[in-house]
Amino acid sequence: xxxxxxxxxxxxxxxxxxxxxxxxxxxxxxxxxxxxxxxxxxxxxxxxxxxxxxxxxxxxxxxxxxxxxxxxxxxxxxxxxxxxxxxxxxxxxxxxxxxxxxxxxxxxxxxxxxxxxxxxxxxxxxxxxxxxxxxxxxxxxxxxxxxxxxxxxxxxxxxxxxxxxxxxxxxxxxxxxxxxxxxxxxxxxxxxxxxxxxxxxxxxxxxxxxxxxxxxxxxxxxxxxxxxxx
Numbered sequence: 001x002x003x004x005x006x007x008x009x010x011x012x013x014x015x016x017x018x019x020x021x022x023x024x025x026x027x028x029x030x031x032x033x034x035x036x037x038x039x040x041x042x043x044x045x046x047x048x049x050x051x052x053x054x055x056x057x058x059x060x061x062x063x064x065x066x067x068x069x070x071x072x073x074x075x076x077x078x079x080x081x082x083x084x085x086x087x088x089x090x091x092x093x094x095x096x097x098x099x100x101x102x103x104x105x106x107x108x109x110x111x112x113x114x115x116x117x118x119x120x121x122x123x124x125x126x127x128x129x130x131x132x133x134x135x136x137x138x139x140x141x142x143x144x145x146x147x148x149x150x151x152x153x154x155x156x157x158x159x160x161x162x163x164x165x166x167x168x169x170x171x172x173x174x175x176x177x178x179x180x181x182x183x184x185x186x187x188x189x190x191x192x193x194x195x196x197x198x199x200x201x202x203x204x205x206x207x208x209x210x211x212x213x214x215x216x217x218x219x220x221x222x223x224x225x226x227x228x229x230x
Contacts, residue, residue, distance in 0.1 A: 010034045010063065011127035011171065012120040014112050017052030019196040019218065020131030020174055023182055025060055026189035027173050028129050034063040036123060038116050042105070043073035044080050048206040052197045059192040068115060078105040079200070086201040088211040096213045100139045103200050103213065109142035113151055113170075120168060121159050128155075129171040135178050148172050179221035184228075 013025045015037035025035050039053040057065035076082035079102045087101060116128045132143040152170045156162030174182050186193050198218040199208035208215045
């Protein structure tokens with residue numbers, strides 16, 4: 001048993017505290033990886049998502065969970081890192097627009113994946129997981145399949161592991177799933193869904209606003225999920 005455990009491969013997963021990243025971590029665990037969670041305190045509006053990440057890491061019994069501080073408020077340019085209001089709909093049932101919203105953080109996934117890449121190489125891991133999604137999302141350019149493909153190429157040009165023939169692989173199991181399908185997968189994998197947070201502007205106690213894009217996408221999925229159970 002111990003020898004088998006030692007042969008399991010490690011994967012670094014960017015763990016935000018949200019539903020998507022928690023589901024990716026659980027999925028890679030099921031696929032046989034020892035998961036190292038990496039959470040980034042980048043100066044986002046509220047610390048509750050980092051608290052959620054800690055709960056998720058503990059519940060999933062990750063191999064390791066690191067919190068890294070990188071203050072993107074120095075750049076600003078986003079409602080998540082600057083004094084810009086988070087857009088809210090009039091109603092929780094309002095559709096989510098496909099254009100790039102002001103909650104987009106400039107180059108965030110490029111920065112975060114670069115950090116995950118550095119951690120992976122330092123830990124001897126050749127696999128990185130990220131919860132990007134190209135269907136039910138808010139139009140972010142760094143959630144698209146083209147971006148993931150190009151970053152995968154970069155990862156193997158920019159690292160010793162890559163150039164010496166030990167390629168780094170990016171895992172994006174949610175890329176082509178709807179939010180409903182992600183929620184269904186999360187329950188199948190026994191993700192602590194109630195501990196995750198998807199809101200862009202939660203209260204200090206962690207209550208979701210229910211009107212931002214992320215809240216509405218999750219509400220739509222949860223409503224549809226409950227309908228499948230009835």
